[in-house]
Amino acid sequence: xxxxxxxxxxxxxxxxxxxxxxxxxxxxxxxxxxxxxxxxxxxxxxxxxxxxxxxxxxxxxxxxxxxxxxxxxxxxxxxxxxxxxxxxxxxxxxxxxxxxxxxxxxxxxxxxxxxxxxxxxxxxxxxxxxxxxxxxxxxxxxxxxxxxxxxxxxxxxxxxxxxxxxxxxxxxxxxxxxxxxxxxxxxxxxxxxxxxxxxxxxxxxxxxxxxxxxxxxxxxxxxxxxxxxxxxxxxxxxxxxxxxxxxxxxxxxxxxxxxxxxxxxxxxxxxxxxxxxxxxxxxxxxxxxxxxxxxxxxxxxxxxxxxxxxxxxxxxxxxxxxxxxxxxxxxxxxxxx
Amino acid sequence: xxxxxxxxxxxxxxxxxxxxxxxxxxxxxxxxxxxxxxxxxxxxxxxxxxxxxxxxxxxxxxxxxxxxxxxxxxxxxxxxxxxxxxxxxxxxxxxxxxxxxxxxxxxxxxxxxxxxxxxxxxxxxxxxxxxxxxxxxxxxxxxxxxxxxxxxxxxxxxxxxxxxxxxxxxxxxxxxxxxxxxxxxxxxxxxxxxxxxxxxxxxxxxxxxxxxxxxxxxxxxxxxxxxxxxxxxxxxxxxxxxxxxxxxxxxxxxxxxxxxxxxxxxxxxxxxxxxxxxxxxxxxxxxxxxxxxxxxxxxxxxxxxxxxxxxxxxxxxxxxxxxxxxxxxxxxxxxxxxxxxxxxxxxxxxxxxxxxxxxxxxxxxxxxxxxxxxxxxxxxxxxxxxxxxxxxxxxxxxxxxxxxxxxxxxxxxxxxxxxxxxxxxxxxxxxxxxxxxxxxxxxxxxxxxxxxxxxxxxxxxxxxxxxxxxxxxxxxxxxxxxxxxxxxxxxxxxxxxxxxxxxxxxxxxxxxxxxxxxxxxxxxxxxxxxxxxxxxxxxxxxxxxxxxxxxxxxxxxxxxxxxx
Numbered sequence: 001x002x003x004x005x006x007x008x009x010x011x012x013x014x015x016x017x018x019x020x021x022x023x024x025x026x027x028x029x030x031x032x033x034x035x036x037x038x039x040x041x042x043x044x045x046x047x048x049x050x051x052x053x054x055x056x057x058x059x060x061x062x063x064x065x066x067x068x069x070x071x072x073x074x075x076x077x078x079x080x081x082x083x084x085x086x087x088x089x090x091x092x093x094x095x096x097x098x099x100x101x102x103x104x105x106x107x108x109x110x111x112x113x114x115x116x117x118x119x120x121x122x123x124x125x126x127x128x129x130x131x132x133x134x135x136x137x138x139x140x141x142x143x144x145x146x147x148x149x150x151x152x153x154x155x156x157x158x159x160x161x162x163x164x165x166x167x168x169x170x171x172x173x174x175x176x177x178x179x180x181x182x183x184x185x186x187x188x189x190x191x192x193x194x195x196x197x198x199x200x201x202x203x204x205x206x207x208x209x210x211x212x213x214x215x216x217x218x219x220x221x222x223x224x225x226x227x228x229x230x231x232x233x234x235x236x237x238x239x240x241x242x243x244x245x246x247x248x249x250x251x252x253x254x255x256x257x258x259x260x261x262x263x264x265x266x267x268x269x270x271x272x273x274x275x276x277x278x279x280x281x282x283x284x285x286x287x288x289x290x291x292x293x294x295x296x297x298x299x300x301x302x303x304x305x306x307x308x309x310x311x312x313x314x315x316x317x318x319x320x321x322x323x324x325x326x327x328x329x330x331x332x333x334x335x336x337x
Numbered sequence: 338x339x340x341x342x343x344x345x346x347x348x349x350x351x352x353x354x355x356x357x358x359x360x361x362x363x364x365x366x367x368x369x370x371x372x373x374x375x376x377x378x379x380x381x382x383x384x385x386x387x388x389x390x391x392x393x394x395x396x397x398x399x400x401x402x403x404x405x406x407x408x409x410x411x412x413x414x415x416x417x418x419x420x421x422x423x424x425x426x427x428x429x430x431x432x433x434x435x436x437x438x439x440x441x442x443x444x445x446x447x448x449x450x451x452x453x454x455x456x457x458x459x460x461x462x463x464x465x466x467x468x469x470x471x472x473x474x475x476x477x478x479x480x481x482x483x484x485x486x487x488x489x490x491x492x493x494x495x496x497x498x499x500x501x502x503x504x505x506x507x508x509x510x511x512x513x514x515x516x517x518x519x520x521x522x523x524x525x526x527x528x529x530x531x532x533x534x535x536x537x538x539x540x541x542x543x544x545x546x547x548x549x550x551x552x553x554x555x556x557x558x559x560x561x562x563x564x565x566x567x568x569x570x571x572x573x574x575x576x577x578x579x580x581x582x583x584x585x586x587x588x589x590x591x592x593x594x595x596x597x598x599x600x601x602x603x604x605x606x607x608x609x610x611x612x613x614x615x616x617x618x619x620x621x622x623x624x625x626x627x628x629x630x631x632x633x634x635x636x637x638x639x640x641x642x643x644x645x646x647x648x649x650x651x652x653x654x655x656x657x658x659x660x661x662x663x664x665x666x667x668x669x670x671x672x673x674x675x676x677x678x679x680x681x682x683x684x685x686x687x688x689x690x691x692x693x694x695x696x697x698x699x700x701x702x703x704x705x706x707x708x709x710x711x712x713x714x715x716x717x718x719x720x721x722x723x724x725x726x727x728x729x730x731x732x733x734x735x736x737x738x739x740x741x742x743x744x745x746x747x748x749x750x751x752x753x754x755x756x757x758x759x760x761x762x763x764x765x766x767x768x769x770x771x772x773x774x775x776x777x778x779x780x781x782x783x784x785x786x787x788x789x790x791x792x793x794x795x796x797x798x799x800x801x802x803x804x805x806x807x808x809x810x811x812x813x814x815x816x817x818x819x820x821x822x823x824x825x826x827x828x829x830x831x832x833x834x835x836x837x838x839x840x841x842x843x844x845x846x847x848x849x850x851x852x853x854x855x856x857x858x859x860x861x862x863x864x865x866x867x868x869x870x871x872x873x874x875x876x877x878x879x880x881x882x883x884x885x886x887x888x889x890x891x892x893x894x895x896x897x898x899x900x901x
Contacts, residue, residue, distance in 0.1 A: 034860040056860060058844050060731060067741075068762060070746065071750070083585075087587055159585060196459070206465075207465075209481045228868075324585065
């Protein structure tokens with residue numbers, strides 16, 4: 001056993017320590033999906049000669065960088081969801097991004113306090129409906145609470161981060177009392193227990209289980225490209241022009257930040273700038289049908305598919321602040337029960 | 338009769354024995370390592386502000402979450418108990434068509450990650466799945482508004498799906514015991530006129546209790562800690578509350594408190610089970626360990642037995658595999674079989690093998706310490722060393738993160754001070770952190786496996802060997818090792834499969850540029866296209882098949898009898 005284990009250990013060490021020798025490198029910690037990021041990473045390395053070392057995480061990215069402390073290899077963080085991004089900044093693991101190019105490309109409203117993060121793409125959460133069974137082409141989120149949708153509304157779990165941010169935006173706009181009533185009314189309308197993924201609601205519209213549902217727009221884009229039965233889900237639904245009453249469409253963001261103890265700070269800035277450039281914005285935003293922040297990017301796939309975006313003006317910071325209260329309200333009304 | 342078998346002896350080696358100090362130290366060290374994340378979690382939980390999560394939890398979350406969790410656990414326990422014990426009894430006691438193959442096939446579902454099985458069943462039973470399509474073609478219905486069809490996205494679905502993946506834990510441990518049952522008891526019972534059913538109920542089942550408890554403990558802890566499948570299927574479990582408290586309400590201390598309370602409940606339940614088993618011992622006299630002759634079944638019953646054993650295999654492994662393979666072909670995923678996939682495969686094999694070797698070595702060491710040592714604290718230490726399995730993977734990884742990173746920083750700073758250069762993060766940067774995490778999490782599998790093997794060797798045999806002048810080392814080498822080898826091999830293979838499909842800790846603790854098959858599957862699933870991960874998922878299962886076959890062989894009573 002011990003000889004064997006020594007052999008294994010040796011094999012493992014040689015596996016782990018062998019890495020290609022690039023003169024320049026940058027270390028990326030991200031919660032984004034490898035399939036989405038890899039094309040951007042490859043383009044960056046090709047254009048700049050800087051090698052990207054990546055670790056694709058899920059929950060706990062912030063805790064890991066915090067624990068790794070002064071010796072953390074992390075240079076750049078690419079994150080999704082304004083709550084996670086704000087928390088990273090609040091936890092003190094980021095540093096201000098000092099780049100005139102970044103400031104010029106992304107408007108101040110899309111940058112975090114003290115320039116500690118910058119939005120790369122916007123992700124809209126909208127209402128979709130059955131092409132056959134629903135007449136209207138526009139809707140307010142408030143209208144989803146109308147009893148006319150009783151037994152016809154589908155949504156994933158209320159505690160999922162996408163819905164959590166959506167309800168937090170509602171809360172920021174309308175206050176706790178109205179939000180609680182809203183959640184109760186939505187719950188009264190559901191056709192099935194909230195659960196599954198965002199795409200499942202499209203399938204459930206096709207199957208006739210529900211008529212109307214909430215979905216992140218990029219799933220619509222991905223289904224439109226699908227070569228399997230998901231194409232059928234796509235064909236069964238139509239996106240409705242969705243907005244808060246007297247406001248715009250609910251958006252969440254994906255963003256970049258530079259780690260406080262970044263050992264390759266210069267390269268980190270280069271990577272963030274690159275992510276905001278036209279080429280990367282096309283790859284990164286179009287790859288997932290998200291809305292690019294760089295105004296020079298024309299004909300983004302998301303815009304071609306769904307039209308231009310009118311984001312709601314509720315500040316991202318307010319949405320982040322209301323997440324906890326929104327999450328508690330979801331529990332209180334038993335939304336996911 | 339039962340007196341002869343269930344020895345009332347106190348099981349402790351007699352006072353003549355010098356306790357093995359080195360092994361006892363190892364046990365203490367292992368327990369300390371496992372205690373590390375638990376302590377770190379406990380420290381995180383010590384926050385006065387975090388207490389604020391409790392009023393909300395008790396008012397709005399716990400009633401529903403406790404109910405769901407208890408129903409889920411009870412359902413999975415009943416499912417795994419019936420399927421695991423039933424199939425184990427059939428394959429060890431009876432002869433029927435296909436028995437030899439079914440014996441190892443029954444282990445296969447274990448190689449499926451639970452969340453994959455969940456996705457697959459939602460697809461298979463879904464509106465466009467084969468079953469509903471056929472149903473519509475036959476009936477002429479067009480929409481789900483016209484008919485009802487079972488939907489797996491609920492508590493019942495979660496119970497069935499988790500049960501299908503987890504029953505092999507029970508099957509394996511119980512089968513090992515049935516396979517070794519003293520032929521004498523079975524034959525005596527038969528001579529005394531016991532029917533097959535009485536034999537099962539009055540003799541086999543009571544004797545299988547420790548094995549059933551061991552298998553069920555693993556299955557239920559795995560259920561309790563599952564997040565992927567139960568979240569996808571819409572179960573509001575306690576573990577989900579840990580996640581929402583941490584992530585949506587930004588309260589890691591609050592989440593740690595919930596996790597600690599869950600841990601206490603788990604420890605309490607395990608203690609209650611041990612207490613109720615009491616001082617009874619379940620060891621067997623070794624000399625009678627010749628295999629029980631399998632009795633042939635009448636024709637109809639034989640085919641029924643074949644069907645009963647084939648069904649869990651079909652639903653738990655073959656159907657999901659066929660689905661994955663279909664997706665693999667339909668999507669031309671062969672293009673994914675590139676250098677990156679090969680690297681993931683190599684990484685998976687290397688780290689799982691390394692971790693398994695270490696986990697098993699430590700597990701055997703701790704078990705030996707408990708068996709031979711006289712220190713009164715050893716059994717408690719062994720319990721402590723098993724705690725890692727009782728925490729959700731991500732929570733455990735979070736608990737490990739702080740001490741591991743602290744160690745890494747210490748080394749890095751010291752080395753910079755002395756040599757002027759730093760090796761970077763030694764553990765977190767190398768994958769060693771991952772091996773440590775697997776050790777903490779899966780030690781209980783190796784430990785419990787070895788202990789259940791040792792428990793079957795009567796302490797009287799130790800006494801006999803000692804009176805013949807055998808030393809401690811000799812006793813271990815010539816008696817315990819050959820007799821427990823099959824149990825240890827079985828545990829090793831379980832650990833290997835578990836390491837291979839482990840996801841949450843691997844995601845959080847792996848170094849840069851390090852992908853495994855499980856993280857590849859997750860990468861696709863997180864984009865909502867889990868079907869694109871079919872190749873990686875297939876590889877996990879295919880690698881799992883080999884251990885499953887070995888497992889079936891290792892657990893064979895014949896081998897053991899021959900070995901002794």
